[in-house]
Amino acid sequence: MSMFDKNLEGLRQKNLLRKICDRGAIPSGKDPSKILISGIEYVNFASNDYLGLAGRIELAEAAKKAIDTYGAGAGASRLLAGGTEIHNELERSIAEFKATEAALLFNSGYTANISAIPALAGEDCTIFSDELNHASIVDGCRLSRAKKIIYRHTDTEHLSGLLEQSKGEKIVITETVFSMDGDIAPIADLLRLCKDHKALLYLDDAHGTGVLGEGRGTLKHFGIEPDSSIIQMGTFSKALGSLGAFIAGDKAVIDWLVNTARGFIFSTALPASVVAASLAAIGLIRSDKRLIERLRTNRACLFDGLKQLGFDTMKSETPIIPLNTGSIENSLSLSQQLSDQGIYAPAIRPPTVPTPRLRLTVTAAHTGSDMEKLLSALKEWQSAKK
């Protein structure tokens, strides 16, 4: 038995072994709230495609047209002519959408965080990072030569004390909508603290973009005007139904990233097809206000139903709704029972989160009967446990 076999066996015994799960092809026009896994159709309560855009014909057509024009691959990094006019157009569109001077594309949200954070926080800087920040932020902090300080989740009093004791350059990093908990960071308070302590505020708006503030994200949701102390990161891979990410901020920040962010400099550009799909998604969000309205209504409906059943939804305020099940075993058994009834909602376990849970996500594509099906399966699980 190799060292890896032994380690894998250790994970299996602790119920922590992960498996890749592939989905089947979605025939065009099929209901985006459904997912096909090993030939079985499930109602999908695990997708980050909050607006149901990933399968939309408008995105596919834009991507196909870009492939016909520019080919399948980019062939080189942006600095070596891997980009196209579509890349520039998406950056202009994001800068407008986020009300910033400029924006820069990255190949994924993970790449954006592990590239931008070390570029922005050099060795004379101190990073203050929320304890529940996403793994890509954690890894970005690890790659940075800055000093790192972790503050308690959304605890501005704790952060304030830590900022007080620190000298030199500072950057506070937080998710806006926390990806596993669905709560929203206290952005106005964080910004006030940053201003008091002359710190930059880096916002990972992966789950706010397309969801909050008429799709423009969490700053807009709170009515906060972006300024030079704020750097906004966001992804195209979630509510925008495509792939890739961006940093939006002052032109000087973006120019600095072009010159120093290693995941931007040393990586092939996104293919034009993917970029064109993201542009189409922004177009849809701008033109069809009903998309976000449907997401809001569905979220309220499912959340009320879960509350009526007495579920602990932790601090969820968004379409990400965790169910605190109390143990890894409960999470796995609930997920299995839902799966047996045609509902896809995987258990999320440590080390991804400190508390095992079911992470439900509700989207604009879910129907009333999808949500009823989930609620009645959850009720059955509760009755069987009594």
Ligand SMILES: Cc1ncc(COP(=O)(O)O)c(C=O)c1O
């Ligand atoms: C908060 C947050 N940031 C960054 C990422 C990474 O984004 P991507 O999937 O585009 O790499 C994720 C993805 O799960 C996320 O939840």
